[in-house]
Amino acid sequence: METALRPESEAQLRAVLAWALAESTPLEVAGRGTKRGLGRPGQYAHRVDTAALAGIMLYEPEELVLEAKAGTPLAAIEDAVAAKSQMLAFEPADWGRLYGAAAGAATIGGVIACNLSGPRRPTAGAARDHLLGFAAISGRAEAFKAGGRVVKNVTGYDLCKLLTGSHGTLAVLTSVTLKVLPTPETGATLVLDGLDDAAAIALLAEIAGAAIDGSGFAYLPAARGGAWRPPGLAPGVGAALIRLEGTRASVAERAKRLTATIGARAPLRTLDRDNSLALWRGIRDVEPFVAAAPDAALWRLSLPPDRGAAVVAAIAVQRPIEYFYDWAGGLVWLQTSAATDGGAAAIRAALADVGGHATLVRAPDALRGAVAVFEPQAPALARLTRRVKDSFDPRAVLNPGRMYAGV
């Protein structure tokens, strides 16, 4: 029977970890537990979460910095910064609904631990690029901190990068300091209807590399892209989507130029601000695949953007898939049957030649236990990864096995 512990102070959390260390007892580490289905399935006798370590500790809009306890709901932070016309520019994705949790329930600590970024990632950076500092308790039950409250800081190793995306396997975050940025005055989305995958990805790559300063480049294919279509997009039509953000004058000017450059290649329309917001929120939160198909495997592929369409085509030859693209082709969400290996071999073979990685984001426990959830590592990197884990959590008490066996 699992015991779930919810410490109300850093000291209590440290006591829990000291006990786990003394007993060499593995703990499942969580924020509010919205993404417990992410990672390799594990058997943990006990769970500890940071839900009670919540609250914004400091927010200085003119310094572009916010510090919050790790268990602070992401929604609370987004509300606070929105009130000052600011934002978390990496557009943190809310994956909770993929696992049946309520929308907006995630904590900021969980977002950082999973390095969750949205469509703005190629231009604004990922979660890892916006974490300025943190405090945490290691698997050695020792409190430590790194980084600071300023954007430019090279004092000591950049442990902010290491902790971001470490899935709670190195230390339990207790507070995070984030860079915030002004919210663009307005946004609009240009839609090109009817392009096929290859043409759409080539076009998005071209525009991502042009002086048009877009902040979102996605493609929803005509068929096999999930049934989801936000207001303003027609079902059954492939849609290449380009988001422009900035001042009104700037967005209008860039939309005009883009229309002049590419308007002849496909029918081109503009989504207004509200539809545009709904569209990119949906892409961010993987809306096409939120409704879990029974016995399906949901994969997230990160790869060189110009190879997106070719990789998808190679996988589609092997097995039936549904999918869509973000990051100008550099991010592919792909769902397929969980049968056999859930597509692991076909997907990873398709990526092997071009570089990149595939993560099995959602699948039945049995499949996540049977195939590598995270991209398998070369031997030297796997050994280094294990030594890094040992240096923070020598008795493997924090989420052991969640990313890799033995880590």
Add this chain to the structure above:
Amino acid sequence: MKMPALDQAVLDRRAELASALRAIVGNAAVIDRPEALRVYESDGLTAYRQVPMLVALPATTAEVSAILALCSGRGVKVVPRGAGTSLSGGALPLGDGLLLGLAKFNRILDIDYANRCAVVQPGVTNLAITRAVEDAGFYYAPDPSSQIACTIGGNVAENSGGVHCLKYGVTTNNILGLEIVLMNGEMVRLGGKHWDAEGYDLMGVMAGSEGLLGVVTEVTVRLLRKPETARALLIGFPSAEAGGACVAEVIARGIIPAGMEMMDRPAIHAAEEFCGSGYPLDVEALLIVELDGNAVEVDEAIERVRAIAQETGAVSIRASASEAERLAFWAGRKAAFPAVGRISPDYYCMDGTIPRKRLPEVLRRMTEMSARHGLRLANVFHAGDGNLHPLILYDANTAGELETAEKFGAEILTLCVEVGGVLTGEHGVGVEKRDLMGTMFTEADLAQQQRLKCAFDPDGRLNPGKVFPVLHRCAELGRVHVHRGHVRFPDLPRF
């Protein structure tokens, strides 16, 4: 500055090591003559000098791997070096160590416009990347002042910045992949041409690790499209407070300039005498604000910043009307260091970062320190990101002035930490700020950083004596302290 004690056993086998190195890289690529070794005795922080035991100049990853494995086996310390422009002594050699020069890694391997990235060897200079891609309309964003000479490998080691960081980030935000060689000779690839390589972000850890974790042998950098237009404003203020208020207000109103630089009166005067940029001389603070993007948005932002400057008490405002004028605005700022070098026999450049709003207070307290130490001070400031570069003017030929300058510098950095900032924004800790690490970090913080070092280099052979004030053995750091007797379930909420 205390460095690790010389290892006599290693020094005794110097000739043998030189032969073994020659077997790997060939005769010409191993330097052991005293006069040739002297070239490498310091980096950009010339106050510290040490001739290395030997220098090796490998040309391939396989050679780097063989050299590190050799040194690992023989217990020889290794200091990696790019162009040697570090301002913190990061590439300061060790008297019983091998200096590993990466200068031969000078090729651009692949320019991939479709994926907006380039794969380069670590010895390629920062500016050479931009030069290689600018005809196609691209550039590499981080632009440290030393960009004509500094190498991308060194930029990764120091996580270098530049004047455009606020909008475009520093090195770590602009790299996608690395190939590194560990001290045991193992080669590891991190990332690639894709975003957000999963697993632990060891590429992020390598950036700014100051050559202590691994040797970078290949870098994949992001390329950005050159903005269509850039314009700058040159704004004079009667006080640092007014200048600081303008900076805060620009950001509060949602404008993120491509660059926002401030200079104080001594720096303005030195730069103007040196360059004749047309800086106003009757102001206490001068701000350069650069906006980039398309012409419509840039013109719009220029007018918004101009209005903010007026509201915050600017006494002179000029907007660049041409590219030549914009470059003239920058010329004085970019030459601020040599300009200060003209008015003083020596200067010592500091590199703290502070929360922007503490600027007036920090300037005031530094002025007090200046009077107390009897040394002049000039300030240039990356105002957008809070990175302060006070230049302490001194004369090394006057007995005691260097020591006073160092003491003054340490006080400035301690002040930066006290107001919520950090010891170093972009120059690195190196040997220079090593002994100040305790002002910012607890022993537990530093121990955890050193444990990470142990994961990469368990015997502490790679660039020892830098960054950490006290070297602990990995076995000692790794010991687990268990406090038995903790109640099985502490008294806290369950659910």
